[in-house]
Amino acid sequence: MPTAINPTTGQNIADYPLHTPEDVDRALTAAVTAQRTWRTTPLEERTQLLTRIAGTLRSGVDEYAALITDEMGKPIAEARGEILKSAKTLDYYAEHAASYLAFEEIESNATTSGVEFDPLGVVLAIMPWNYPFWQFFRFAAPALAAGNGAILKHANNVPGSALVIQKIMDEAGTPAGLFSTLIINASEVKGIIEDERIAAVTLTGSTEVGALVAAQAGSVLKKQVLELGGSDPFIVAADADLEAASTVAVSSRFNTTGQSCVNAKRFLVDESIADEFVRLFTEKAAALVVGDPRREETQIGPMARGNLRDALHEQVERTLESGATALIGGAIPDGPGYFYPPTILDHVKPGSAAFDEETFGPVASVTRVANIDEAVELANSSEYGLGATIFSRDVDAARATARRVDSGAVFINGQVASDPRLPFGGIKRSGYGRELSGYGIREFVNVKTIWIGPVSE
Structure with missing residues (x-):
């Protein structure tokens, strides 16, 4: 059972029950069902959700910042900045997603040809404790705008933050099932990665965990974005x-x-x-x-x-x-x-x-x-x-x-x-893939070639 411990005092804050295998199964099924509808929802409606989430974050900034401070010890001014930066990034993608996802015409031997950007499906997000809100929302903003669903497996020392993120998403009007937080042990992650209902994986964390997740996702040929350690x-x-x-x-x-x-x-x-x-x-x-x-x-x-x-x-x-x-x-x-x-x-x-x-x-x-x-x-x-x-x-x-x-x-x-305007990510043992900017929103899409030949009169 995950326990939140206040690092300022060393005292326990609360214990949190784990989701059961049945809970996990229901969440994955619901996410796939919701994402099938979400992918065809007009982009304007998808970006309106981002705007509502940003507003929910801003309206509760003091509450959410205090939670970050209590669970992982971040100074309150920095914690408040983390919440506001998350809101700013949601607003950024609400404004720019349409241009990033627009059909990109490419000259070829066709009458018309180019690429369009289709969502991959449901993405598993494995997130760390050091930026418990920002790390999630910098992934979620472009992923949801692109038409994907999401499952969050957060670090087990910030379970309160993980569940409050669920509350924020629900209050903002996220379609039922499109997003779920799962409080589970690390040993259960492999099975979720391998589940056919998960299309891709993103992880921010240590290089050692990143290598493990990459191997698990690679074994079932699923896309990954990994933002790992640094020196x-x-x-x-x-x-x-x-x-x-x-x-x-x-x-x-x-x-x-x-x-x-x-x-x-x-x-x-x-x-x-x-x-x-x-x-x-x-x-x-x-x-x-x-x-x-x-x-x-x-x-x-x-x-x-x-x-x-x-x-x-x-x-x-x-x-x-x-x-x-x-x-x-x-x-x-x-x-x-x-x-x-x-x-x-x-x-x-x-x-x-x-x-x-x-x-x-x-x-x-x-x-x-x-x-x-x-x-x-x-x-x-x-x-x-x-x-x-x-x-x-x-x-x-x-x-x-x-x-x-x-x-x-x-x-x-x-x-x-x-x-949010610039791509973010590393090379070597700091990982691969990019978050943020136009590069980030295109990580969890199918870059689909469209070729249209001439039509006879």
Whole structure:
């Protein structure tokens, strides 16, 4: 039975009963039935649903943000931002879905030819705890607009959020059965993936789970979109604006208490300016407000689970043993909850834990490099490839460097972030496929060729 635990106190919030196999069977059957009608529902009506969902989110923003904070410890201001960003993305697809899904004419030997975009069917969405609303709605907005149905299997430490998402969808007038939340154990997911009523799978989560899901879906030839782990490099060139770079570095590393796949994690800093960058970075990180995430001023809350904190601290200890220095943080504080202080490790070398592994929490590693070529080499030495940042006053040179960096996105002089207007996803062990933008809405469609020959008079 899943239990929601408040990471600020370590106390249980509530236990949630699991759905039975009979519940699962009914949900899958209902989704297939509803999706057959939904796929032929006029697009204007489908996008009107997105607008209503966005309105429901906005009207309950404080309630939903408090739930996120209680279940996974996100500072309340960030939690509120997550709800509003979800609403904004729903509005975006309500406005742009028609252009993304319009018939695309292609010149050929036909009188008329091109492609149209048909929904695949019912998509299983396996979602993580770190953005319990945003991760779901950034998938659901384009998927529903395209005519698909959806089944949500959420992380078991945010069951309250999973069930409230069901409530939101119902209140917004989602057709009965088109969407269902299932509270089930991870061991039951394989059977759902293999069920013929599921057409495709999307997962945001760890690389290890992504590989497992990919194997299961691949064995039955079902489409997948996987957004997995990351160890994003943050390159600071010799000519960078250090005041701006250090400010963005703090936000990039420590938002969501460092628990995001797309957080910057490895800071590759030109040795000629490293001392000054590290000084600014450390000063600003040390000033972050750590505490009760329900307080508006809090910037760093607890980590989501105790085992995650223990694993992070073990990575820090191994990195220190390999020769790095902790400038701030690096110790588990006394007191209740799963807090870990903002931590900056300097002189981190390739081969150490904080360089080679994904550090999912408020720990930054600084590696000093001789030049931009070494920075690119080290950036690409990771098995991950989700996002990357480059700070340089020479934008043309930075763009040339960006083409050499192996990642799904490169942000120059700014923080890596998801935006409904831009595609989002990774390469290598950070996954494949894209979410958001026009690319995202076309992931769960059949790109169907239409060829029309001449008609005799």
